[in-house]
Amino acid sequence: MAYELYYWPTIQGRGEFVRLALEEAGAEYVDVARRRDGMAAMQLLMAGADAEHPPFAPPFLRDGDVMIAQTANILFYLGRRHGLAPRNEAGRLWAHQIQLTIADVVDEAHDTHHPIASSLYFEDQQTEARRRAADFIANRIPKYLGYFEGVLEINPQGERHLVGRRTSYCDLSLFQLVAGLRYGFPRAMAELEPRFPRVAMLHARIAARPRIDAYLKSGRRITVSSAIIRSSIRQARPLGGITSL
Amino acid sequence: MAYELYYWPTIQGRGEFVRLALEEAGAEYVDVARRRDGMAAMQLLMAGADAEHPPFAPPFLRDGDVMIAQTANILFYLGRRHGLAPRNEAGRLWAHQIQLTIADVVDEAHDTHHPIASSLYFEDQQTEARRRAADFIANRIPKYLGYFEGVLEINPQGERHLVGRRTSYCDLSLFQLVAGLRYGFPRAMAELEPRFPRVAMLHARIAARPRIDAYLKSGRRITVSSAIIRSSIRQARPLGGITSL
Numbered sequence: 001m002a003y004e005l006y007y008w009p010t011i012q013g014r015g016e017f018v019r020l021a022l023e024e025a026g027a028e029y030v031d032v033a034r035r036r037d038g039m040a041a042m043q044l045l046m047a048g049a050d051a052e053h054p055p056f057a058p059p060f061l062r063d064g065d066v067m068i069a070q071t072a073n074i075l076f077y078l079g080r081r082h083g084l085a086p087r088n089e090a091g092r093l094w095a096h097q098i099q100l101t102i103a104d105v106v107d108e109a110h111d112t113h114h115p116i117a118s119s120l121y122f123e124d125q126q127t128e129a130r131r132r133a134a135d136f137i138a139n140r141i142p143k144y145l146g147y148f149e150g151v152l153e154i155n156p157q158g159e160r161h162l163v164g165r166r167t168s169y170c171d172l173s174l175f176q177l178v179a180g181l182r183y184g185f186p187r188a189m190a191e192l193e194p195r196f197p198r199v200a201m202l203h204a205r206i207a208a209r210p211r212i213d214a215y216l217k218s219g220r221r222i223t224v225s226s227a228i229i230r231s232s233i234r235q236a237r238p239l240g241g242i243t244s245l
Numbered sequence: 246m247a248y249e250l251y252y253w254p255t256i257q258g259r260g261e262f263v264r265l266a267l268e269e270a271g272a273e274y275v276d277v278a279r280r281r282d283g284m285a286a287m288q289l290l291m292a293g294a295d296a297e298h299p300p301f302a303p304p305f306l307r308d309g310d311v312m313i314a315q316t317a318n319i320l321f322y323l324g325r326r327h328g329l330a331p332r333n334e335a336g337r338l339w340a341h342q343i344q345l346t347i348a349d350v351v352d353e354a355h356d357t358h359h360p361i362a363s364s365l366y367f368e369d370q371q372t373e374a375r376r377r378a379a380d381f382i383a384n385r386i387p388k389y390l391g392y393f394e395g396v397l398e399i400n401p402q403g404e405r406h407l408v409g410r411r412t413s414y415c416d417l418s419l420f421q422l423v424a425g426l427r428y429g430f431p432r433a434m435a436e437l438e439p440r441f442p443r444v445a446m447l448h449a450r451i452a453a454r455p456r457i458d459a460y461l462k463s464g465r466r467i468t469v470s471s472a473i474i475r476s477s478i479r480q481a482r483p484l485g486g487i488t489s490l
Contacts, residue, residue: 117380135362
């Protein structure tokens with residue numbers, strides 16, 4: 001039976017980390033909210049007090065009777081089932097630890113657009129966003145990328161992977177983090193990336209994996225530009241502003 | 246062999262979720278950074294590129310050869326070893342999902358003090374902090390507490406616990422969340438809490454558990470006021486300001 005993924009249909013966002021794992025696994029899945037009436041189905045599930053394990057927010061994944069929310073938790077679940085994580089407990093926890101650290105930097109990146117409140121328009125917090133983005137670029141991106149560079153460097157199984165000797169969901173997520181940072185902070189990343197060659201190499205290798213390559217070229221990957229257009233129309237939110245930093 | 250917990254020695258912070266689990270379990274542990282030369286030991290471990298599984302940030306836990314970082318990951322590990330989580334996979338993932346949601350609201354609460362950057366003094370982002378805190382109180386606290394109230398309400402094993410029929414690390418963490426919100430936003434919480442009676446009752450029940458009660462009354466629990474005094478001295482950061490909201 002196909003997995004059902006529930007996530008906002010017009011952005012990559014946190015759901016993209018799950019999509020990448022499903023694509024790399026070659027798993028059958030339905031991206032529910034992107035289908036006709038899919039948003040209604042998603043909102044019904046979120047409002048449903050009758051669910052056994054209700055999610056607080058998307059993304060969440062349904063696998064038959066099992067419903068799981070929180071991106072890192074979903075990946076922990078999928079990693080075990082599709083060989084996208086080490087098998088032994090220590091390795092699984094280590095992979096999860098890295099994923100949670102990626103989640104932290106993704107949160108911080110998101111907050112550069114919404115330092116005051118996710119509920120406010122970007123233009124109502126633009127000054128604050130500039131200040132926060134400047135700190136994120138100067139202090140946080142180098143610290144996080146330096147950490148992941150170090151993790152690659154010390155992997156006893158080789159610096160091609162964050163964990164173990166095979167591609168894990170962590171590698172897929174680091175790929176997505178780099179892609180997102182390049183889009184959001186192109187000048188800063190152009191300057192910073194030479195300092196983190198292992199991270200840049202990992203991004204290139206993941207992009208070239210057959211299933212990921214096919215996915216990136218397919219209509220299934222939500223393009224950032226189409227997401228921005230749709231988001232701007234819907235929310236009158238000029239998301240492009242921050243990216244010129 | 247005693248666990249070694251590594252966390253900033255003068256604040257409750259994220260480390261407190263781990264401390265509560267260790268205390269409820271009656272586990273032997275050393276709060277390393279609070280001992281003489283403990284901060285040096287912690288910083289050495291964080292800088293140590295020779296560690297097999299280096300942490301990005303505290304808290305982290307050492308259990309013999311195993312080193313684990315990320316609060317929710319540590320609790321996942323401890324929950325299994327000390328009966329502080331359900332035993333079956335679905336229950337363990339559900340508990341973890343709740344813990345990650347608690348981590349999200351804790352992050353948002355933290356950011357009400359530091360909306361621009363953790364590296365800046367509070368006084369340099371006080372105006373922004375007021376705006377962010379107002380949104381957090383109006384929109385986010387009710388949404389999160391409403392979610393946890395619902396989770397308690399629908400627990401088929403009874404509304405005394407978030408998960409299953411025994412005290413889990415989730416219950417301990419929700420206790421700590423409520424304690425932190427009451428401290429940080431006393432007026433807002435006084436007004437909001439009557440809408441979430443199950444959450445308030447859970448806080449009271451956890452506080453009364455023998456080991457937690459003993460811990461709260463002991464010198465081991467870092468008091469918030471002493472933490473503020475120390476933090477203000479160290480960082481000239483008037484943390485009290487936001488709490489008058």
